[in-house]
Amino acid sequence: MTATTWAYENFVEGASLDLGVKHVNAHEIIEFASEFDAQPMHLDEAAGKASILGGLSASGWHTCAMFMRMLCDAFLLDSTSQGSPGIEHVKWKKPVLAGDTLSGTVTVLAKRQSKSRPQLGLVTMRSELFNQRGESVFELENTGMFLTREAAA
Amino acid sequence: MTATTWAYENFVEGASLDLGVKHVNAHEIIEFASEFDAQPMHLDEAAGKASILGGLSASGWHTCAMFMRMLCDAFLLDSTSQGSPGIEHVKWKKPVLAGDTLSGTVTVLAKRQSKSRPQLGLVTMRSELFNQRGESVFELENTGMFLTREAAA
Numbered sequence A, B: 001m002t003a004t005t006w007a008y009e010n011f012v013e014g015a016s017l018d019l020g021v022k023h024v025n026a027h028e029i030i031e032f033a034s035e036f037d038a039q040p041m042h043l044d045e046a047a048g049k050a051s052i053l054g055g056l057s058a059s060g061w062h063t064c065a066m067f068m069r070m071l072c073d074a075f076l077l078d079s080t081s082q083g084s085p086g087i088e089h090v091k092w093k094k095p096v097l098a099g100d101t102l103s104g105t106v107t108v109l110a111k112r113q114s115k116s117r118p119q120l121g122l123v124t125m126r127s128e129l130f131n132q133r134g135e136s137v138f139e140l141e142n143t144g145m146f147l148t149r150e151a152a153a
Helices: A026-036 A045-050 A060-075 B026-036 B045-050 B060-074
Strands: A016-023 A085-091 A101-113 A120-130 A136-147 B016-023 B086-092 B101-113 B120-130 B137-146
Touching: A016 A060, A026 A060, A026 B086, A060 A085, A060 A101, A060 A120, A060 A136, A060 B026, A060 B060, A085 B101, A101 A136, A120 B137, B016 B060, B060 B086, B060 B101, B060 B120, B101 B137
Parallel strands: none
Antiparallel strands: A016 A101, A085 A136, A085 B086, A101 A120, A120 A136, B016 B101, B086 B137, B101 B120, B120 B137
């Protein structure tokens, strides 16, 4: 652990962090869908256009996974993360289409130290992704578990 | 669409469906994590053992994706699915470890026809996955959109 590592103490209620940028291409949409969610609108441009999604669109779970990668790159891989008990909600607000560029932010909603395991803190975050037109396409609220700085030292 | 295709009308409140079986191996855990969630406990057996997860454990998002594949194989790929507006909640209740065998069920909680788009129905489902010891490891509640039989014909 370095001085810049994100431990429980580093999260500040109300603070936001930038999630960087992710370009979404047709190849990765199709690859993910072929393995996990082989619905036609996630596999084929024409089928996507014919669907209510309006084009070759990423599986909602692929958007979740891409979001997770953005979170990892933003700070999670240099943190004291101990995983997460779950997700409060996910909203797939608009289709994520091949060719889109995603950006986003994560905001700390609340934090509290665990009573049963005081070396752990729970951080509730709301994240949002936008496409290149600034439209909100994805929203997620979840709780992450982080070691305190002392416990991780 | 065939006579056995799952359209909105086929979903019955309270009815459950079997999600089949999925064996989870170390290779796929590491492959998914390397792309989307490269935290040490998802990449390395020793790091997993040292973590509160107790072994090489699937990313929670990987468990979501494996669940989606089980749902696809159980009925979704032979349905009038039009996607989903989002997830009510996900609970990662216990670690999913390399070598585990998952099984599960999906239960229809509620259904209603869309007022604005009567050709679409909304089906709210609760799904649960169990490991080979019968322990509940994953719970999800979400809403899917399905065309009515008439609209899909």
